[in-house]
Amino acid sequence: MSKQKDELSGVETTGHSWDGIQELNNPLPRWWLWTLYLTIIWGIGYTIAYPAWPMISGATSGVMGWSTRANVAADIAAHEAQNTELVASLQAVDMTKLPQNNDLNRYAIARGGAVFRSHCSQCHGSGAAGAKGYPNLLDDDWLWGGDIEQITYTVRHGIRNVTDDDAHYSEMPAFGELIEPQEIDAVVEYVMSLSSDEFDEESANAGEEVFADNCAACHGEAGLGDRDQGAPNIADAIWLYGGDRQTLHETVTNARFGVMPAWGQRLSEADIRAVSAYVHSLGGGE
Secondary structure (H helix, E strand, O other): OOOOEOOOOOOEEEEEEEOOEEEEOOOOOHHHHHHHHHHHHHHHHHHHHOOOOEOOOOEOOOOOOOOHHHHHHHHHHHHHHHOHHHHHHHHHOOHHHHHHOHHHHHHHHHHHHHHHHHHOHHHHOOOOOOEOOEOOOOOOOOOOOOOHHHHHHHHHHOEOOOOOOOOEOOOOOOHHHOOOHHHHHHHHHHHHHHHOOOOOHHHHHHHHHHHHHHOHHHHOOOOOOEOOOOEOOOOOOOOOOOOOHHHHHHHHHHOOOOOEOOHHHOOOHHHHHHHHHHHHHOOOOO
16 A cells, blocks of 8 residues: 555555555654664674674684683682692692591582582482482492492593593493393393292203203302402392393393493593582491
């Protein structure tokens, strides 16, 4: 429709009409227009002064060189400077004697809690109670030892990774390729008999010999495990992947191969010692 003036108001219309109602082309208030113009000018200035526009490998840095990362780094550096003596003491202390130094131990646990929440909670949980395939750090069931020195070693070098030659390493055979299916069924029943009342006695008796021939070398004759080999105790009720019949059958048939990173390649010495002290303090440390 063509634009025309509204007879009552004298304001030009936009040319749009709905059910005979004309839309008036009222000018915007000057204060609103000036606010819009100032906002545009401010926005242009902001994108010039500060990081703003995303690029292929980063963002425009801005002429002021402002950076949230630099601010955080400066705050961390200031914090570290305030705790220089504590950090130096933590890096030098005999970990077995750390709990005897109350001030240093409190600092280590507080620092270690922050490290744990940043780097370890993704697998072990925010409360360190673990999950299926990720150990519970609150109990006293440890694959490689739970004293503070062993915890520190495990944190530093990790488990079954390919980046640290000193990582804890053990590998359970996939017995599905080594023994017959009926033998797997039998040994599963025997393993269940070590920690549960729900098992088939006849099959478990047959599985005892299979266990002695194939499993006792690592897990021990009574199934109590061997920490030197990282072989778990399978005679208790604590299971990393599950202790039901179906899960045990899967474990025996295809084996397990959990991997933990070598944090010594990612964290500072102070952080490694701190998070080890924190884990040791949770209640399951020996």
